[in-house]
Amino acid sequence: MKNPQAQFINRIEKERLRVEESLRSACTLNVTVTPVIKEAMEYSLFAKGKRIRPILAIKAAELFLKDTQAVCECSVVLEILHTYSLIHDDLPCMDNSDLRRGKPSCHKMYGEDIATLAGDAMLTFAWEVLITVGRKWGFATDLILDSILDLSQSIGANGMIAGQVLDLQMENKTVDESVLQDIHYYKTGCLFGASMAFGARLSGASSDEILALRKFGYRFGRIFQITDDILDVTGNTSELGKPSGLDQKNQKSTYPQVLGLKASQDLAKKECELAIELLEPYTNQASLDLKDLLYWLLKRNT
């Protein structure tokens, strides 16, 4: 019998493959006019990703439902939105990153023009997928509209985009922990929070339950970002699939730089405890998986 940690890794990998299959099935892109844009979109979308946002949505759904296939298929919208943001963030006028998910970033492969348009196309395509798949599964139209509205706000000018703007503005500046927390709340937390809310909403959760799980997502995002910052210092490029040391090169403030390595690790652990408190009302396997995902974040090396 395998140990619990191996069983968890196994379960999450199964979940990842399930997301992967839904992604492939939803994104058999019927683009015939200009094949290069289809190619660029698929290049970025099907690069090996952790698919954490859809997995969070599925786990949030599993807190309420046994059969989460419908939520799984809808949750690919989260990965599409996330991938659009990666393509645009990597552009030379933004973070100027040449490597992503272990491969040359989209603009290195296809040029800045096609990469910009591929990102735009994905940000557009996401809603098409959500509406088509959501209707196929018979979700109430109001639930689909609420999901589009929530996601739009979470990745918009008061959400993820605000985070990217703050991030760019803070390059070459000394920031304190509270500014850093703001940046990451917007840049990473909002979409993680919306991912949890997305899975919960489509599973009939109450607004209080959605709110609490969104907060879990925020905290999850914060831990994700702290450990991401730590990995940028301690990790290596080949394991990460993106350049290590990029934050320092772009003179971006990071948790290790502002707090030191040890205090950053302690902060991640503290956030982890607070996130776990939000799972108290739930006792099924999904709540255990969400806890294990937190522990996995703390220990991750990619």
Place this chain on the structure above:
Amino acid sequence: MKNPQAQFINRIEKERLRVEESLRSACTLNVTVTPVIKEAMEYSLFAKGKRIRPILAIKAAELFLKDTQAVCECSVVLEILHTYSLIHDDLPCMDNSDLRRGKPSCHKMYGEDIATLAGDAMLTFAWEVLITVGRKWGFATDLILDSILDLSQSIGANGMIAGQVLDLQMENKTVDESVLQDIHYYKTGCLFGASMAFGARLSGASSDEILALRKFGYRFGRIFQITDDILDVTGNTSELGKPSGLDQKNQKSTYPQVLGLKASQDLAKKECELAIELLEPYTNQASLDLKDLLYWLLKRNT
């Protein structure tokens, strides 16, 4: 008593102001985190635009309804989507245009990073506006979902974005009329078609009626593009509000270049006749306005 032409111009200007007011009211952007992104969005959105896409939607609605205030307020989504496409098209990695709507283009004012993000934010914000305003007016949720789906497809990788890709690919190449027609069908026609469909759908038009009016929009877009190409040759920068001669500078194929000036003008007139045929079922003032809009396109100098 004014002549009919002056009356038409007057009516369209009133319509434009009505759209302007709806745009202001829908887009009182509640962006507090990063004021610069709000500023960049408003800079581009509230630059003096013709607002043709919302006006088309309103005129399509007036074919079926007397009170089109609800459609007018929803139709600002078309202007937001159009403005996002202008911001990204003007970027150095695309058409590299320094001037737009009579002012420095967004990236000249705010930098490429903020302009890219402002475009992204508008493409995201559009749906928030449509859902919020559509719900306020009590439109059936399925109509709102259908609208989002149709618009997403019209501006996506098989719509407007395909047009931009084709356009970029054809720089420095000799193209024939059919390729040129393809480029403009996707780049301009799809959103014009969707604008007509948008107004008709929200006004309870049947699917056959929506289809015919979408075709009207395609033809309208084609005339718009032919006359745009002609203006790029015959117009001047200060009247256009964007650089004249830019097509030639970017070595883009245009109608005057492929067909000659006279044949381009004849083609526009021919398209105009075909568009008018599609209005045959309608006899009210809106159908006359749509015809006048076509004639205005033929004669426009901005």
